[in-house]
Amino acid sequence: MQTPKTNQQKKIQVDSSSMDRIHPMENVLRMDRIPHIWCPGCGIGLAVTAFAAALEKAEIDLSKIVIVSGIGCTGRVAGYVKLDSFHTTHGRAIAFATGIKVANPDMKVVVFSGDGDLIAIGGNHFIHAARRNIDMLVVCVNNFIYAMTGGQVAPTTPLTAYATTCPFGCVEPPFNIPYLADSSGAVYVARWTTLHVRRLTNAFVEALNKKGFSVVEAISPCAQYYSRINRLGDGLDMMRYYHDNAEIRNGEDTKNLDIDFQGKIIVGKFIDRERPSYTDRYNEWLSKVKGGENEPG
Amino acid sequence: MIVARTGNEAMAEAMRQINPDVVAAYPITPATEIVQLFAKFVNDGLVDTEFVPVESEHSACSACCGASASGARVMTSTASQGLALMHEILFIAAGLRLPITICLVNRSLSSPINIHCDHSDTMASRDAGWLQIYTENAQEAYDTTIQLVKMAEQALLPGIVSTDAFIISHGMERVELIDDKEVPKFLGERKVNYSLLDVDNPITLGPLDLQDYFFEHKRSEIDAMDNVLPIIEKVQKEFGDKFGRYYPIVDEYKLDDAEVAILVMGSTGGTAKVAVERMREKGKKVGLIRARVYRPFPKDAMTKALSKVKVIGVMDRSDTMSTLGGHLYNDARSILYKSDNQPLMKNYIYGLGGRDISIEEIEAIYEQLFDIQKSGEVDKDVVYFGVRGE
Numbered sequence A: 001m002q003t004p005k006t007n008q009q010k011k012i013q014v015d016s017s018s019m020d021r022i023h024p025m026e027n028v029l030r031m032d033r034i035p036h037i038w039c040p041g042c043g044i045g046l047a048v049t050a051f052a053a054a055l056e057k058a059e060i061d062l063s064k065i066v067i068v069s070g071i072g073c074t075g076r077v078a079g080y081v082k083l084d085s086f087h088t089t090h091g092r093a094i095a096f097a098t099g100i101k102v103a104n105p106d107m108k109v110v111v112f113s114g115d116g117d118l119i120a121i122g123g124n125h126f127i128h129a130a131r132r133n134i135d136m137l138v139v140c141v142n143n144f145i146y147a148m149t150g151g152q153v154a155p156t157t158p159l160t161a162y163a164t165t166c167p168f169g170c171v172e173p174p175f176n177i178p179y180l181a182d183s184s185g186a187v188y189v190a191r192w193t194t195l196h197v198r199r200l201t202n203a204f205v206e207a208l209n210k211k212g213f214s215v216v217e218a219i220s221p222c223a224q225y226y227s228r229i230n231r232l233g234d235g236l237d238m239m240r241y242y243h244d245n246a247e248i249r250n251g252e253d254t255k256n257l258d259i260d261f262q263g264k265i266i267v268g269k270f271i272d273r274e275r276p277s278y279t280d281r282y283n284e285w286l287s288k289v290k291g292g293e294n295e296p297g
Numbered sequence B: 001m002i003v004a005r006t007g008n009e010a011m012a013e014a015m016r017q018i019n020p021d022v023v024a025a026y027p028i029t030p031a032t033e034i035v036q037l038f039a040k041f042v043n044d045g046l047v048d049t050e051f052v053p054v055e056s057e058h059s060a061c062s063a064c065c066g067a068s069a070s071g072a073r074v075m076t077s078t079a080s081q082g083l084a085l086m087h088e089i090l091f092i093a094a095g096l097r098l099p100i101t102i103c104l105v106n107r108s109l110s111s112p113i114n115i116h117c118d119h120s121d122t123m124a125s126r127d128a129g130w131l132q133i134y135t136e137n138a139q140e141a142y143d144t145t146i147q148l149v150k151m152a153e154q155a156l157l158p159g160i161v162s163t164d165a166f167i168i169s170h171g172m173e174r175v176e177l178i179d180d181k182e183v184p185k186f187l188g189e190r191k192v193n194y195s196l197l198d199v200d201n202p203i204t205l206g207p208l209d210l211q212d213y214f215f216e217h218k219r220s221e222i223d224a225m226d227n228v229l230p231i232i233e234k235v236q237k238e239f240g241d242k243f244g245r246y247y248p249i250v251d252e253y254k255l256d257d258a259e260v261a262i263l264v265m266g267s268t269g270g271t272a273k274v275a276v277e278r279m280r281e282k283g284k285k286v287g288l289i290r291a292r293v294y295r296p297f298p299k300d301a302m303t304k305a306l307s308k309v310k311v312i313g314v315m316d317r318s319d320t321m322s323t324l325g326g327h328l329y330n331d332a333r334s335i336l337y338k339s340d341n342q343p344l345m346k347n348y349i350y351g352l353g354g355r356d357i358s359i360e361e362i363e364a365i366y367e368q369l370f371d372i373q374k375s376g377e378v379d380k381d382v383v384y385f386g387v388r389g390e
Helices: A044-057 A073-080 A093-103 A115-121 A123-132 A175-184 A199-207 A237-243 A278-288 B007-018 B032-043 B057-069 B079-093 B138-155 B182-185 B215-225 B226-242 B267-283 B301-308 B329-335 B357-373
Strands: A067-068 A084-087 A108-114 A136-142 A188-193 A214-220 A246-248 A265-272 B004-005 B023-025 B049-053 B074-079 B101-106 B131-132 B160-165 B172-174 B250-253 B260-264 B286-291 B293-295 B311-316 B344-350 B383-384
Touching: A044 A073, A044 A108, A044 A136, A044 A199, A044 B182, A067 A093, A067 B004, A073 A108, A073 B286, A084 A093, A084 A108, A093 A108, A093 A115, A093 A123, A093 A136, A093 A278, A108 A115, A115 A123, A115 A136, A115 A175, A123 A136, A123 A175, A123 A214, A136 A175, A136 A199, A136 B007, A175 A188, A175 A214, A175 A265, A188 A199, A188 B004, A188 B293, A199 A265, A214 B215, A237 A246, B004 B007, B004 B138, B007 B032, B007 B101, B007 B138, B007 B160, B007 B172, B007 B182, B023 B032, B023 B057, B032 B074, B049 B057, B049 B226, B057 B079, B057 B138, B074 B079, B079 B101, B079 B215, B079 B226, B101 B138, B131 B138, B138 B160, B138 B182, B182 B226, B215 B226, B250 B267, B250 B301, B260 B267, B260 B357, B267 B286, B267 B357, B286 B301, B311 B329, B311 B357, B344 B357
Parallel strands: A067 A084, A067 A108, A108 A136, A136 A214, A188 A214, A246 A265, B023 B049, B023 B074, B074 B101, B101 B160, B131 B160, B260 B286, B260 B311, B311 B344, B344 B383
Antiparallel strands: A188 A265, B004 B172, B131 B293, B250 B286
8 A cells, every 4th residue: 555645744854954943843843833732831842842853863754654642632742743643532543543554554653642542531442552563652641630621530640649520539540551551562661751851752762663562651740730739839840759759760560660649750661572563463464364465565 | 599600510500409329420621610510519528429530431421321220310411522422322321211411511523623612412412312402501501400300310311401612611690599408309319110239129221122122112212202391391390380490392582473583502592582682673573492402302382483483594503414404404394394384494504613603693694584584485595604605
């Protein structure tokens, strides 16, 4: 199958004269949509900036990448990137992205969405895409809450933390996202906070170059809802919390990555392994049963 | 007690006074606030409700079905995509005759994505077997929420009471609240003949029902719809007798001596009433029909109302995507097929995705209806009002 021709996007020159640009990332951002809707102190912009930097660093051909988002604050990313992008329905970003990948195996598919979208309403797609090892990068910006709708409890809200729909404090244990990704079959799993911009960028570079289902969790402040309702200060205070409580443990067993309310956050690269991707396995098997007549793709 | 409340706050207050046994919900703009306020009532000990913040609307509606089947009084709240995700379960609730109440905020369905008002979400669910009542303002939303719980439980049918996104849901108005003690008295306890958790009389719900009995079961559900209008009328009257606010099945406004009228639903009813006043000041005999109860479709009351005038402009905030115009228009035309008195009718699809409709624009529609009355013919049956390039 042919990859459809996209708009005339050129491969970024790593040392392009950034002085000519209004914004250093303007070649990948839709400047006509800026200013964005994210609140002061929010970390999603940092995650997007790190991602844009990673695209340059990884020398990704921008005509062969597609960004897919679901619904929520992070779901707005698809609308701000000057790349092929798809703003889908709540929870279904990975399902849409699966279709894109199997129809265009040459495309680099990136899902950029939030914890509520990917892990709650879309949790089913997350585990099954990992199980199949669909070749895509899933960036999960985790702010511990449904922020777009005003701070409701999510399956990532730490125990005892407050949210608008649990003013009595969260009583449900949250998902440990790297553990979920690992046990479902992801080949690359890392977690950083938006304080770790350089390491987050490097994780994106590695994951973009990795074949298979890759997950990068970017823990991000929600200064307007999560911090405020829990009286944790503003975005900068959350960054201080990350600074004082994040501990880098590359290769740590993903079982040990639970996040307690205002407790330690273990960050690092936890999984980097090889498994045949869905399209590779599919093509190989079809070639076998059809006696080599099957065309890849 | 007279208070200032938004539509969402008014519906949350109604839920607090109803004090349902179970509420399961998932956030969605612009309905989130209803359940969020309700969560605070749970926290503050003002209700005895088991509140479940589930992981999707599909789960919310499913949890509501489970709870309702166990005999509980159950409510939830959603909008747009949330209702669409519940779609599968809506039919389950109706088929199993589980009287769940949804406080819904009407918002456009994707795609393109939009968070503002039109009626495409509930219209897409109109065949699910749920009662549907569209309200004009926060007061009506509050009153109808209380009424609908009773109607649903008496008819053994689930129901949706809706407000227009942001226009009602986030607009603050004067609302008269009923005394806290009066609402439970008005509703009484839910009576359940068969339920789960009755250990002496175990029942099975939702088993396979093939060619042998499926049709009879569906027919009985249709039967319930056929017989629900008298229940709705009775509850509305009881409510009026007790609390002083009477609601009709079909809201008629200055219709009796009107020559032309608009048929509309939701908050635009309020805007159109002002337009009616203004037109009448200019000596123009115009009237208004507002469809309050939409499912079941009140055939007799609506036929009577429509037959009072010569020309009707049907304003739909949704399109059937069938090339036949809007939902209300199709229903209204259909019931007049055998009528001796058939007014001329024109369909105005307006306000999709929350596009505003002004008093002046409604006045302009009335003027067009007078032109139709003069010429005696409708040049174009369906028009898209207020859209670029029309």
